[in-house]
Amino acid sequence: MRETLIQAMLSVAMLCFSILVGFVGLGFLVAGLYLTLELWFTSAAAAALTGLALLVLALLLVLVCRAMMGARPSALPHSTETPTDDLSGLMRDAVAMKDASRRLERILKKNFPLVAGGAFATGFLLGVNPEARHSIGKVLSDMGSEGLDTFMKSQSGPRRNSSER
Secondary structure: OHHHHHHHHHHHHHHHHHHHHHHHHHHHHHHHHHHHHHHHOOHHHHHHHHHHHHHHHHHHHHHHHHHHHOOOOOOOOOOOOOOOOOOHHHHHHHHHHHHHHHHHHHHHHHOHHHHHHHHHHHHHHHHHOHHHHHHHHHHHHHHHHHHHHHHHHHHHOOOOOHHHO
16 A cells, blocks of 8 residues: 555656646747747737737647546545545545535636636736736745745754754
């Protein structure tokens, strides 16, 4: 059982790394598309066309994923009984995550025009306004720095120095 769990964790880690590399590659493709479009269009038009291309790509990926998923039966238990084995906590977490994702999916479907319009407006604003991009970048950078500082403080903790011994 332990070897299977280790193999599954390594497989998930490799999958995550592959996805990360794929996103980096997609980022370079998007940057290349934007720079190429900027030769023929204004910056705002190039950003809008690049965003439109990404929306079309996302729509195609959603359609492919939906077709691949089909109507498969769920692998998670639907019973209200709590499992009694060692993985019961993990199974409860998985069921809770599945319920939360279903609720989120219902909310997104119900408010799809608002979500899509908001995403498009945000992308357009960030594409047109360099100050907005700079502000978002600064906020994210500051948040990352604060998070890293907090992490480093928590790691240093109450360790004794060698001169204190």
